[in-house]
Amino acid sequence: MPSFVNPALLFGLLILAAPILIHLINLMRHKRIQWAAMEFLLASQKKNNTWIRLKELLLLLLRLAAIAAVVLMLAQPLLQNQWSRLLGGTRTHHIVLLDDSFSMADRWSNTSAFAEAKGAIERLGDQAAKQSTAQTFTLLRFSRVHANGGGTQTDLFEENVNADFSQKLQNTLAPMAPSQLAVGVAPTLEALSDLLGEPEGEERVVYIVSDFRAREWEEPGDLADRLAKLNESTAQLNLVNCVDEARPNLAIAALKPKPGTRAVGVPLTMQVTVRNFGGARVEDLSVMLQEDGKERPALVIDEIAPGKSETRDFEVRFATAGAHQVTATLQSDSVKTDNLRYALVDMPLGVPVLLIDGDPDTKSARFLSSVMAPGGSVRTGIDPQIEPPAYLNNHPLDKYHSIYLLDIDRLDQSAIDALEKYVRAGGGLGCFVGPLTRARFVNEQLYREGQGFFPLPLGGETQLLVDRLEKGADLEVADHAIFKIFAGERNSFIGGVTIGRYYSAAKGWEPKPDSGTSVIARLRNGAPLAVERKFGEGRVVAVLTTAAPLWNNWAANPTFVVTILELQSFLAARDIQDTRVVGSPIELEMDPTRYQRSVRLLAPGLGENGSLSTDAVQGPEGLKAVFSDTSASGVYEAQLTTTDNANEVRRFAVNVEADEGDLTAVDRDRLAARLENVRYDYRRASDFQFAPHELAGSNLSDWLLYLLVIGLIGEQLLAYSASYHPPAKEGAR
Secondary structure (H helix, E strand, C coil): CCEECCHHHHHHHHHHHHHHHHHHHHHHCCCCCCCHHHHHHHHHHHHHHHHHHHHHHHHHHHHHHHHHHHHHHHHCEECCHHHHHHHCCCCEEEEEEECCCHHHHCEECCEEHHHHHHHHHHHHHHHHHCCCCCEEEEEEEHHHCCHHHCCCCCCEEEEECCCCHHHHHHHHHCCCCCCCCCCCHHHHHHHHHHHHCCCCCCEEEEEEEECCEHHHHCCCCHHHHHHHHHHHCCCEEEEEECCCCCCCCEEEEEEEECCCCCCCCCCEEEEEEEEECCCCCEEEEEEEEEECCEEEEEEEEEEECCCCEEEEEEEECCCCCEEEEEEEECCCCCCCHHHEEEEEEEECCCEEEEEEECCCCCHHHHHHHHHHCCCCCCCCCEEEEEECHHHHHCCCCCCCCEEEEECCCCCCHHHHHHHHHHHHCCCEEEEECCCCCCHHHHHHHHHHHHCCCCCCCEEEEEECCCCCCCCCCCEEECCCHHHHHHCHHHCHHHHHCCECEEEEECCCCCCCCCCCEEEEEEECCCCEEEEEEEECCEEEEEECCCCCCCCECHHHCHHHHHHHHHHHHHHCHHHCCCCEECCCCEEEEECCCCEEEEEEEECHHHCCCCCEEEECEEECCEEEEEECCCCCCEEEEEEEEECCCCEEEEEEEEECCHHHHCCCECCHHHHHHHCCCCCCEEEEHHHCCCCHHHCCCCECHHHHHHHHHHHHHHHHHHHHHHCCCCCCCCCCC
8 A cells, every 4th residue: 555745634535525515415405396398308308317427427526536636646645565566666775975085074163074974874864764665775985986906895785774774874874984085976986887787676866975076076077977877777866965165275285305315414305385275365374394203393384375385495304314204284174184294205325326437537527526425524415436338238227316427439239228228217317528429429329310318419529719799608507407596696606617618419400399308508609508308207418518627617616516416416306206195005016036925014094003914926027015005194114024034114105185175165056057967956964854755665646646637638528528508509600
């Protein structure tokens, strides 16, 4: 039997007695009067009496049915299981997709977006449990889609809703908290499709419980297509918004070292970037800093404009070798998760640099070495190593932070191949020419029509003539990282540099746009003197004069020391480690001749005594261990064991994705404009309440409306047929 949303209104069926009572009352008022003129009419009526009475009975029944239909429509009958089966549906399946990305940690007053979401889901479960029809429930958090690199893990899957369901749902939701991931609804919908397949014998209702941030919903694109497919599968779609407005939020977007030499006892400049996601200006913002857990003076950012970022530099210095932790923290605001960021700075005892000098007397190498490692109390952290060109043939180059080719006349093919592999993999290469340099060798072997690592083809050795009319500087530097200290009015020493001889570029050569090659210093005659080129993952800088004071006086000028140290920092910039994002796996590659397979990982999310363990897998390039569970920000520590049973530690900084802290939301109207081809019901989590008829299967009200319209049309036709209509007079107008 069907149930009713408003059963009290069924008393309205008593109105059905009204037409019958009226008819009976009218019969009581009739009096029999014998009238001779009516005898003929009565005799005629008897012949058609049965058909007329049948019409009158049908007319009465149609009018009674119309009144009953109106009353039942107001009472809203609900189709029970045995009736639903006739229309193809046997149960209602509630599918809740819960957004637990860290923007859902947005707090205001005494609540949060995630707390509002849990409250709405609990109310949905309570209402479903009160229904007499079959109900099932599936709950899937965004963060559990392909969790830890594996399959999708639901919190509840096709759970039967019974008398105990409300308590079970409450127990399931109670320990939940927003994750530290930046996860979206699109992959969740894709996983849902794989998880459930096509609906068979059930009516599906999908609830997306989220904060609808503009980052994902402003331009939904593929997401809108996926939602439209839900409509095609006859699933009802409900969008439940858990926030009432977009609140301001600050996030630490970056914390990293600037390019520079990293070594024990050598100052290193770091950068911290703070982004203002709010709509108001922020003033006098303090950024707290720690070095290896110890507090250091905070930075103060005087102002951050709405929607903008500000970056500040600070200097660190570490007295011991190894990986050192630097932490930046903001005061608490709407979202705490993005107020903390970690960085690891690996400080070796020294930075190995290889100097290859083609001159047996190593004049250029000795000059560079004295600049890089002057000795005494001055420490640069650079450890230069001077070798002849043959050294490149049979020695590994990976350990060197940069390599310099100084006045090379020729190299073996094996040396050229080793250098190209080194630079392509991210190495930095500096080249200085000199008297021994041969343009033909450089062009044919090192440049190779742009296929080699050398940035440009050489012309010939050229003298820079003295211009007695123009007393401009011989050297003109561009706005580049190597020469940034000489920019503006601080370049007075550059004017004292004298260039006597240099190698000219091949006639007509100029760097092509988007070629990765650029001229970063020129002579006063416009000829290139320093040229940079990106080659693979690395970079090459060629200086077309000598490093030793043979063709110039640069080595005797104070700017030379600064230029060489900045050049070294620029070439070794690949050493800057970009921190990993929460959710991305940690992969360790190990030499099987040096390490055992077993690896242990200490993770910040597991507590002091918690750890993850795995065995490395042999691959084509050695052993590889992968840890997929990086669901918490912080510093992860991988513990390796060497083949001689020594312990080795590798550390990794893992941070949240800062853009998830943008709390700009898409309101109801903007959402409707962007999902114009999607049918859905929009609700606020704070007033999320479903009427019982939305939870109990098929509602018969629509069918009753259709039957009422058909019945009224039939009633009119039958009433016309049963009534008397005199024929129209001929000639009447």
